[in-house]
Each structure stands twice: as structure tokens, then as C-alpha cells.
Amino acid sequence: MMPDARSAIRALVEAVARRERGDAAQPDVALRFVTDSLGGMPGYLRPPLHLATLAFDAWPIVSRGRPFHRLRHEERLRQIDAWERSVLGPCRMLMTLYVSLTLFGLWPDDQDEKSGQQENRRYG
Amino acid sequence: MADRLRVDVAVLGSGPGGSVTAALCAEAGFQTLLLEEGPDLPLDACRHFSGEEIVRKYRNRGLSLAFGKPSISYMEGCCVGGGSEVNRGLYHRTPAYVLDRWAREYQVDALTPDALAPHFDACEARARVAGLPGRAPPLSQRLGDGGAALGWDSMQAPRLFDYASGRKQSMSETFIPQFRRAGGDLMAGTRALRIARTNRRWRVSAVRDRRPLEIEADGLFVACGAVQTPALLRRSGIRHNVGNSLRFHPMLKAVALFSDAVNRPGDPDPVHQIKAFEPRFGIGCSISSPALLALALGGNPAMRAHIAQASDRMGLYYVQNGSGHARVRCLPGARDPFVSVAHERNELEALYDGLRHLLRALFAAGAEAVQPCLPGLPMLRSAAEMDALPASLPRKSASLSSVHVFASCPMGGNQRITATDSWGRVHGVDGLRIADASLMCGPTIANPQGSVMAIAHRNALHAIERRFA
Incomplete structure (x- = not known):
């Protein structure tokens, strides 16, 4: 029952994916985009992000006896919502980062028919 | 032991400023090496504005942030062709009132609309600029x-x-092929760590495939983008008005x-x-x-x-x-x-x-x-x-x-606020020039790629005439 950053990210992406797209969600595709993106972030941001993610995962241990990644879906959504509305800037920033990347990743490229190479269909 | 290369001219960074500069130097007959930190990918290697494009072609995979209240998240290309590969290619010549302000406040010489017009013309002859045919979407x-x-x-x-072809006129479609046809060498996946002046030549310490690489050049252009250019210069001990005035849109x-x-x-x-x-x-x-x-x-x-x-x-x-x-x-x-x-x-x-x-x-x-x-x-x-x-x-x-970053090393004769002279030569340093959006003196509000290309064209010709002195 220890906090774990990778499990927390997976749980967060799954929760946001289910909230946003229900059965149409492809959380694995979104999770791949989130983890790929995080792999390129500036090196000096990685330690504070890791610590903040651990803190996010550990947050419900006192009240519920379990880390975030072991919570039920509704409990996860409540914690995400609470952190999105937090008075603490770093909490809001953490949620903005993960939720934004997940939202982008939830609409995979094969559903987005617009690309640079298709632009010329309707000229003139 | 580092691999060693010796060239006439080295250009660090293959975005719009670097590509235009490198193409002109190669066409003028100089042995020119164009270094790019990112990968060499064709324009259509991935869907435009897709997650795959962000991961493969953007610096920091799109996660770059300027910290403040509020912070600004900004995007930069990190691939051969730089930002021109990932932007929409919207194009404007620099507005006259902007050039007038730069001339007055920064004392930039010969940067009037008339003086810049031939450079815009030359860039537009190579990279096609066109209005949308027919009705807009x-x-x-x-x-x-x-x-x-x-x-x-x-x-x-x-x-x-x-x-006509439905293809964006990015650098990988225009100036980089021109550069290669003129005999220039492009080295992708190569990161410049430091630059130093020794024995009247520039030495670039770089790393490629995790192997150290030393490049010697008579002339050196830094065109790594408005964030990486000042970072490289500051790492190399060049700090006068470098990285103090970065701007965004x-x-x-x-x-x-x-x-x-x-x-x-x-x-x-x-x-x-x-x-x-x-x-x-x-x-x-x-x-x-x-x-x-x-x-x-x-x-x-x-x-x-x-x-x-x-x-x-x-x-x-x-x-x-x-x-x-x-x-x-x-x-x-x-x-x-x-x-x-x-x-x-x-x-x-x-x-x-x-x-x-x-x-x-x-x-x-x-x-x-x-x-x-x-x-x-x-x-x-x-x-x-x-x-x-x-x-x-x-x-x-x-x-x-x-999606625009610029003005981190502004040019002009006013040495109190500029990092280079009016032609991109770094103040107080021989044979070192900047050739990217860092040189701009402030916002254009309009899309700046056209300005970057024309100014690079102007400054490269100036450098070639003086044999990079």
C-alpha cells in the first residue's frame, strides 16, 4: 500500500478517460502519450514532479487507508476534483499537467482526419 | 577521443534562420556544415498536429514552460527544419511600424521596409508564399x-x-534541399554543448550518438532558437545582453x-x-x-x-x-x-x-x-x-x-540593450553571429517566420561579403 508514481499516473489517466469518454475511452493510448510526453520534459522538472505525484498518490492514505491508485473510480474522481480546485498552486498545476495530456491523448490520431497532407481536398 | 571536423562555416540549428543562412553560405562556395540537435524526418513523417508529431518533432515533447504569474507554455520544433516543420506556415512581412520602432530604440541600421524587401523577395522565390485559392473554410x-x-x-x-501540391513550404522542403544541392553537409542528431574561440577559429564541442565531436570553423552562426541560442552562449561564457529579453506571443x-x-x-x-x-x-x-x-x-x-x-x-x-x-x-x-x-x-x-x-x-x-x-x-x-x-x-x-519565442539576443547599435550589432555579429566577439529569432527586437504580433528568414538572408549576405570577419 505504498505510494507509487507510475501506478498513480495510470490510475489518474484511467479515471479521466472513463469520466470523459465512458466506454469509448482508450486509456492505454492516452497513457502512452502521457508517459511519452513526460519522458521529454526538462530534466530539472522531473524530481519535483515525481515527488508531487507521490504526494498525490499518498494523499488519501490517512483518510481512506489506501493510496490513490487503490481507490474506487468515484473516489479517484473526487480527489482529482479536489486537487483541481485546491488553493495550492502546485496541486492545481499537477492536475493541469496530467489532465491536459490525458485529454489530448484521448483523441488519438486515427480519429483526427485532418492532417497537413489532406488539406488540399477542398481548395477552390 | 573526440571525432574532429574542419569546415569553413558551421551553422548550429536548422530552423528558418539557420537553413536560410546555411543555404546561402554553401551556394557562395564555402564548405558549410549545418548541425541540428533533433532528428531528420520528412515533412509527412507523422500527421500534422498529432500526438506523434509532438513526441517526435517538438522540443521537450511539447512540455516547455516559462515560469511566472501566469506561466507560459511554449512550443518549439526540435527536428531538421525546426519550427517550420510543425507550424502552420502563416506568413507576414514585418510591419513597417515594427521596423521603425526597432530602428529608433535599438538603433538597427538599414532595416527599413525598402531595405528588407529584396530579402523577402528572395526568400519568397524559394519558399512559395500563397493565399488560399477559393473560399476559406x-x-x-x-x-x-x-x-x-x-x-x-x-x-x-x-x-x-x-x-497545387498540398505541401507546406517548410525548410525541409525548400532551403535544406537547396543547401544540399550546393554541397552543404547536414548533421542531424548532434547537440552543440559549448563554443570557444582559439587560434582565430571557432571550435564547437558537440555530442553525436553519445560520442564527443569537435568542429573547427572560420565562421560560426548560432541559430538554435530563441531559448537554446542564449543558453549555448551563456554556457560558453558570452553573456552581454544574452538571454535577458526573451519575448512571446x-x-x-x-x-x-x-x-x-x-x-x-x-x-x-x-x-x-x-x-x-x-x-x-x-x-x-x-x-x-x-x-x-x-x-x-x-x-x-x-x-x-x-x-x-x-x-x-x-x-x-x-x-x-x-x-x-x-x-x-x-x-x-x-x-x-x-x-x-x-x-x-x-x-x-x-x-x-x-x-x-x-x-x-x-x-x-x-x-x-x-x-x-x-x-x-x-x-x-x-x-x-x-x-x-x-x-x-x-x-x-x-x-x-x-508558439512564438524570440528577442532573447536583440540586434542593433544600442549596446546598452543589444547582444549583437545590426547584422547579427555578437558584440565584442570575432566571427560569431546569431541567425535566428533571438535577433528580433520585440514582438511583431504577426507570425514572425517571414521576418526571421528575411533578416537571416540579409545578415548572411553581409557576412559572406566580409568573409565572416
């Missing part, structure tokens, strides 16, 4: 219609785009929901821009894929809920200005520079006023609902409901983004 036309209903001038921006966005389809698969990129309020702010249209709509609406669930069923009726629009004055600093032991930004209150308020103008234009264009993309703000059903918006920009929750 509905998403774009709506902005023009809304502006017209309110009496605001709008225009359709030309693009670096070949509409930060954007606020809004999503409009219309009653009929405006955002159809296969439509060309939107091109309408409202110019009536520049330089205070400018208004335009964005790519409106479901993924980008969802990203913009991260703090606005009510409008976001429409994406699954009605993304074809939704359009993403922006307002931008020149708010934010940033510094680039190297952190000990860190690969990436740290960027901090401060805002002046009047500039942020001008941006927020621009958002209100954008909302009015979208309602005037017939939008059923408009969502300002700021967390917690309501979805609006009419222009009258704008009264419910906060009186000033909510700084705590505002999220700004920018």
Missing part, C-alpha cells in the same frame, strides 16, 4: 464575418504553402459552438486574422481537431462535453499580444535552461480585453455558445452574458500558451 470565414459585422478589418493570411483561446458544420475533415487550415487592434492584440483561428479542442477546454467541462458529438460544429480561436518579458538561465548540471517570465499589468489587461473582443466577434458570427478557455469561466450563450466574466484576467488560473 467555414471555421475561418466565420471569424472574418464576425469581425466585419462589428466593423473590424480582417484579412486572410498567406502561408508558406504550395496549394502569449495566447488566450475561446471555443465557439455553431449551429451548423464549420470544422469538416479535409478542410484547409483556417487563415482569417483580425488585424484592426494590432499591436495591442491580434485575433486568429486555430486548428480545431478534437484533440486540440479537448486540450484547450481542459478547465471547461461544459463545452468539452460537446466534442464527442459536435466537434464538426466547434471552432478554436485565439487572441495574442506581446505580453511577458522573460529570462533564460542555465542551471548548474542541468541540460535544459530555466526560463522565467514577468508580466506587465497593462499588457495582460490588453490581452484579456482582446479575449473579450474575440468573444464578441464569435457571437457576431452567429455562435450559439462561446467558451473562454480559462478554468472556471462559464460557457456563454450570448454577448450579454459577458457581463458575468471577471473584470480582469484571473492570473491564478490563467493558462497562457505561445
Whole structure:
């Protein structure tokens, strides 16, 4: 029952994916985009992000006896919502980062028919 | 033991400034090496504006941030061709009033519209610039219609785009092939760590495939982009007015929901821009894929809920200005520079006023609902409901983004505020030139790629005439 950053990210992406797209969600595709993106972030941001993610995962241990990644879906959504509305800037920033990347990743490229190479269909 | 190379000219960075510079040097007969940190990928290696493109072609995979209140997330290309590969190619010549200001405040010589015209002409002859043939897509036309209903001038921006072939005129399609045909060598996946002057030559310490590489060159152009150029110079001990004045075009966005389809698969990129309020702010249209709509609406669930069923009726629009004055600093032991930004209150308020103008234009264009993309703000059903918006920009929750970064090493004769002379030569250092958006003296509000290319063209010819002295 220890906090774990990778499990927390997976749980967060799954929760946001289910909230946003229900059965149409492809959380694995979104999770791949989130983890790929995080792999390129500036090196000096990685330690504070890791610590903040651990803190996010550990947050419900006192009240519920379990880390975030072991919570039920509704409990996860409540914690995400609470952190999105937090008075603490770093909490809001953490949620903005993960939720934004997940939202982008939830609409995979094969559903987005617009690309640079298709632009010329309707000229003139 | 490091691999060693000896060339006449080295150009670090293959974005618009570096590619134009390298092509001219190679065509003038100099043995020229063009170094690029990112990979060498064809223009169509991945879908435009896709997650794959962000991961493969963007610096920091799109996660670059200038820290401030509010912070600005900014995008830079990191691949052969740089930003020209990942942007839309919207194109403007530098407005005359901007050049006039740079000449007055920064004392830039010979940078009038007439003096720059031949350089714009030359770049436009190589990289085709064209207006959209026929009628603009509905998403774009709506902005023009809304502006017209309110009496605001709008225009359709030309693009670096070949509409006959449907291909963007990025550097990998234009100046880089020209450079290669002239005998230039391109080395991708190579990161410059430091530069130093020894024995009247420049030495670049780089790393390629994890192997050290030493390059000696008579002439050296640094064109790594407005964040990486000052970072490289500062790491190398060159700091006079370097990295102290980085600027952005930060954007606020809004999503409009219309009653009929405006955002159809296969439509060309939107091109309408409202110019009536520049330089205070400018208004335009964005790519409106479901993924980008969802990203913009991260703090606005009510409008976001429409994406699954009605993304074809939704359009993403922006307002931008020149708010934010940033510094680039190297952190000990860190690969990436740290960027901090401060805002002046009047500039942020001008941006927020621009958002209100954008909302009015979208309602005037017939939008059923408009969502300002700021967390917690309501979805609006009419222009009258704008009264419910906060009186000033909510700084705590505002999220700004920018696709333009520039002006970190401004040029000009005023040595108190510039890093280089009027031709990109770094003050007090022999044979070292900057050739990218770092040289710009401030915001253009309009898309800056045309300015970067023309100024690079002008300065490269100046350098060649003087044999890089």
C-alpha cells in the first residue's frame, strides 16, 4: 500500500478517460502519450514532479487507508476534483499537467482526419 | 577521443534562420556544415498536429514552460527544419511600424521596409508564399464575418504553402534541399554543448550518438532558437545582453459552438486574422481537431462535453499580444535552461480585453455558445452574458500558451540593450553571429517566420561579403 508514481499516473489517466469518454475511452493510448510526453520534459522538472505525484498518490492514505491508485473510480474522481480546485498552486498545476495530456491523448490520431497532407481536398 | 571536423562555416540549428543562412553560405562556395540537435524526418513523417508529431518533432515533447504569474507554455520544433516543420506556415512581412520602432530604440541600421524587401523577395522565390485559392473554410470565414459585422478589418493570411501540391513550404522542403544541392553537409542528431574561440577559429564541442565531436570553423552562426541560442552562449561564457529579453506571443483561446458544420475533415487550415487592434492584440483561428479542442477546454467541462458529438460544429480561436518579458538561465548540471517570465499589468489587461473582443466577434458570427478557455469561466450563450466574466484576467488560473519565442539576443547599435550589432555579429566577439529569432527586437504580433528568414538572408549576405570577419 505504498505510494507509487507510475501506478498513480495510470490510475489518474484511467479515471479521466472513463469520466470523459465512458466506454469509448482508450486509456492505454492516452497513457502512452502521457508517459511519452513526460519522458521529454526538462530534466530539472522531473524530481519535483515525481515527488508531487507521490504526494498525490499518498494523499488519501490517512483518510481512506489506501493510496490513490487503490481507490474506487468515484473516489479517484473526487480527489482529482479536489486537487483541481485546491488553493495550492502546485496541486492545481499537477492536475493541469496530467489532465491536459490525458485529454489530448484521448483523441488519438486515427480519429483526427485532418492532417497537413489532406488539406488540399477542398481548395477552390 | 573526440571525432574532429574542419569546415569553413558551421551553422548550429536548422530552423528558418539557420537553413536560410546555411543555404546561402554553401551556394557562395564555402564548405558549410549545418548541425541540428533533433532528428531528420520528412515533412509527412507523422500527421500534422498529432500526438506523434509532438513526441517526435517538438522540443521537450511539447512540455516547455516559462515560469511566472501566469506561466507560459511554449512550443518549439526540435527536428531538421525546426519550427517550420510543425507550424502552420502563416506568413507576414514585418510591419513597417515594427521596423521603425526597432530602428529608433535599438538603433538597427538599414532595416527599413525598402531595405528588407529584396530579402523577402528572395526568400519568397524559394519558399512559395500563397493565399488560399477559393473560399476559406467555414471555421475561418466565420471569424472574418464576425469581425466585419462589428466593423473590424480582417484579412486572410498567406502561408508558406504550395496549394497545387498540398505541401507546406517548410525548410525541409525548400532551403535544406537547396543547401544540399550546393554541397552543404547536414548533421542531424548532434547537440552543440559549448563554443570557444582559439587560434582565430571557432571550435564547437558537440555530442553525436553519445560520442564527443569537435568542429573547427572560420565562421560560426548560432541559430538554435530563441531559448537554446542564449543558453549555448551563456554556457560558453558570452553573456552581454544574452538571454535577458526573451519575448512571446502569449495566447488566450475561446471555443465557439455553431449551429451548423464549420470544422469538416479535409478542410484547409483556417487563415482569417483580425488585424484592426494590432499591436495591442491580434485575433486568429486555430486548428480545431478534437484533440486540440479537448486540450484547450481542459478547465471547461461544459463545452468539452460537446466534442464527442459536435466537434464538426466547434471552432478554436485565439487572441495574442506581446505580453511577458522573460529570462533564460542555465542551471548548474542541468541540460535544459530555466526560463522565467514577468508580466506587465497593462499588457495582460490588453490581452484579456482582446479575449473579450474575440468573444464578441464569435457571437457576431452567429455562435450559439462561446467558451473562454480559462478554468472556471462559464460557457456563454450570448454577448450579454459577458457581463458575468471577471473584470480582469484571473492570473491564478490563467493558462497562457505561445508558439512564438524570440528577442532573447536583440540586434542593433544600442549596446546598452543589444547582444549583437545590426547584422547579427555578437558584440565584442570575432566571427560569431546569431541567425535566428533571438535577433528580433520585440514582438511583431504577426507570425514572425517571414521576418526571421528575411533578416537571416540579409545578415548572411553581409557576412559572406566580409568573409565572416
